[in-house]
Amino acid sequence: MIKESNFKNYLFQQFELQEEHWQKLQALVKYQRFQKGEFLLTAGSICQHSFFVEKGLLRFYSISVNGKEHILQFAPENWMVSDRSSVFFGEPSSFYIDAVKDTTVVMLDERFLKTLAEVNVKFATNNELLLQNHIRHLHQRLHSLLGENAEERYLNFLKLYPEVMQRVPQWMIASYLGITPESLSRVRKKMSKN
Incomplete structure (x- = not known):
């Protein structure tokens, strides 16, 4: 087990977690390594976890019927990625998550989240804020793809x-x-000429 982690620091900052709470949660924290190209989620399977990137880089993407990849999100260190709809509704995912580089993630399941909510009163409020930020990011991403030119998207x-x-x-x-x-x-x- 990693003694001092980005994930622990993230929890302490986001939710003002106390050391006593961490002691209760630590047993539920599962670190897993994935090699470059290894899948964490494939289309057709039900997503069981949210993935916090401790070290490395993930991508979240779909593949069209003609075989073209469409990357929706990258997840570098200290980012989370998941198919929230698949987790919440228990439905098969339409997406893939794989390791772009050798990556260590924290695998967060429903039991961890329930325990976090029990030990920390700020979790519900801050989790709602994180969810709203996620929705805002998705709206911005959709607007960018539909309403901006390639230069604006690149910037x-x-x-x-x-x-x-x-x-x-x-x-x-x-x-x-x-x-x-x-x-x-x-x-x-x-852009390099400008």
């Missing part, structure tokens, strides 16, 4: 994921932006 990507740029291949960035790798090259070339 938004750089703001949201400044550390991811150097860690993923260009085709993944293009997939996230909803453009071809060739279009991404043109956008980057044009």
